Amino acid sequence: MTTPISILDLAFIGADETAADAFRTSVSIAQRAEQRGYERIWYAEHHNMASIASSATSVLIAHVAAHTSSIRLGSGGIMLPNHSPLAIAEQFGTLATLHPERIDLGLGRAPGSDQNTMRAMRTDPRASDRFPDDIRELQGYLGAASIVPGVIAVPGAGTNVPLYILGSSLFGARLAARFGLPYAFASHFAPTHLVDAIATYRNEFQPSEQLSEPHAMAGINVIASETEDDAERQRVDVSRRRIARFVTPSRELSPAEADDLLSSPQGQQIAQMMHYTAAGTAETVHRYLENFAEAVGVDELMTVHPSPTINERLRSIDLLADARDAVSVAV
Template sequence: MKLSILDLAPVAPGSTVSESFKASVRLAQLAESVNYERIWYAEHHNMSTIASSATAVLIGHIAGQTERIRLGSGGVMLPNHSPLVIAEQFGTLAELYGNRIDLGLGRAPGTDPVTLRALRRDPSAAESFPHDVLELQAYLAGESRIKGVEAIPGSGTRVPLYILGSSLFGAKLAAQLGLPYSFASHFAPAALHQAIAVYREEFTASEQLAEPYVIAGVGVLAAENNTRAHELMDQAKRQRVASFLGRGRDQEFTEAEIDMLMSTPQAEQILDMMRYTALGGPEQVADYLEHFAQNTEADELITVHYPLEESDRLTSVKLTAQACALTSVS
C-alpha cells in the first residue's frame, strides 16, 4: 500500500504560523524516515488554522531540509494564478530539487467569496481550467502555446501534473488528459466511488501516464490505543466545527458554545466531511486503510492526520507507517 500525507501546516490553538512551519519540517523528516511516498501542501486563503497558502514557498523550504521524499501541491488552485507563473515557480523547484516535485492542480478558489475578490480572481476563471492546465503543461514541456513566451525556469522540466477533484468534472478532465487523479474524499466524500469509476472508464493514455492512477484522500487518527484515539478525535471534531462556524467572528467560541454547536445540523454537515477516517490503535487503523484501498481500488492513499497537537500528529504518522508495514522502525 502506498501511503502519502497531505499537510495543511495547521496552526494549533495557542500556536503561531512560524511554529507551524517548524512542525511541518519535523513532520516531513519523520515521514521520509518511515517511507511515506510523498507530502503535498494545499493552497488555502484567509483561514486562521491553515498556513499553507504560499504553497511553492513552503515546498521549497521543506525540500531544503529533506533528501528523498516527494513534495508537491495538493493543490495549487490554478484559476488563482497565471499558468506561466506556476510553471516558473515549480520549474524553479524542479531545477533546485530534481525529480522530487509534484504539481497537483485544482480549480476551486480555496477560500470564501470575499477573499476571492481580494485575490483579484474573476469568479468565472474556473471555466478556463482545462485550457490553463494545457497551457501550463506546455510550458513545462518546453512546447509553449504562446509564441515567443517560455517558462524560465520551467521549460523542459516536465514536472508531473495531477488533477485534484471532488466531483465528476475533475475525474473526466484527468481521464481526458491522461493524468493521475486525486479525489478529495477526506473532505468531500459524496462522489468518491462514482468519480473514480468515471476516471477509470474514460481514461486515455498520455505521454505522462500509460494507465489510470488514483490517489484517494482519507483521514487518519492513530494513537497508542482506541481510547486515546477517540479522545483526540473528539478534540479534532470540536476544533473543526468551531473553525468553520466561527469564520468572521471577533471572538473565539467558548467551550460551552461549542457544546451547543456540536448538536446542530451545520455541525453534522461539517463532520460528514470526515466520513472516511481511520480511527483507533495501530491495528484498527491499518485494517481500515487496507479495506478503504481495496474498496476504492485506489493506487495510493493520501492521509490527513487529525490530531491538533504536533506530538500527537507525529505519533499518528509513525504508528500508521509501522502498522501498514512501510518501515521496520521500532
C-alpha cells in the same frame, strides 16, 4: 499494505501558535515522513484562513525541500484560477530545478477562498471556466514546446514536472481521464462523490505521455494512537475544533458548546466532512485503510493526520508506518 501512503499536510496553526510554529511543524512532519518511508507530502493553497499557513504554497514547498533530502513534495493543490499558467510553470520549474525528481504539481479549479478574498486576489470569477485550457498551456511550458508562440518558462521548460488533477466531483475525474493524468479525490473533507468519481476516472481514462494507465488517489483522515480510547478522544477533540473553526472562528468554544453545535443539523453536515476517518490503534487504522483502498479502488492513499498536537500527529505517522512495515515483513 502494498498501497503507497502519502501525507497531505494542511500546515495547521494551532491555538496559541503562529505561522512560524506551523512551518516548523511542517518541517518536522516531512522529516519524520521521509524517515518512515512515506511516498510524498503535499500542501494545499488556502487563503484568508486563520488556521492554515500554506497560502504561499510553492514557498512552503521550497522551505521543506531544503530541510529534507529524498521525499517527494508538491501541491495538493495549487488553485490554478488564481494564477497565470506561466507564473506557476516558473515557480514549479524553479522548484524542480533546485530539487530534481522530487516535485509534484497538483492542480485544482476552486479558488480556495471566499468571494471577498477572490476580489482581494484579483481573481476573475470566470477563470475556472478556463481550467482545461490553462492545464494544456501549463503542460506546454513545463514540457518541450510551449503552445504560446514566443513565450517559454525559464526555469520550467523541459522539467516535465508531473501534473495531478484534484477534485471532489465528476468534472475533475473526467478531465483527468481525458488528459491522461493522475487523479486525487478530496474525500478527507468532501466524501460524497468519491466512489462514482474514481469509477468514472478509471472507465474513461485515456493514456498520455505522462501516464500509461490510471493512477487514482484518495484523501482520508488518520488518527492512530496506542489505545482506541485515546484515538477516540483525539477524534472528538478534532471534531470540536473543526466546528469552532467553521461556526465561531473568532472565539473558542467550550466542549459543551461544541457538542451542542455538533448535534445540530449544521453541525452534522460539518461532521459529515470527516466521514472517511480511520481512528484507533495502528492495527485498526491499517485494517481500515486496506479495506478503504480496496473498496474504492485507489492506487495511493493521501492521509491527513489532524490530531490536536504535533506530538500526537508525529505519533500517528509513526504508528501507521509501523503497522505498514509489520505487514510488509509478514508478507
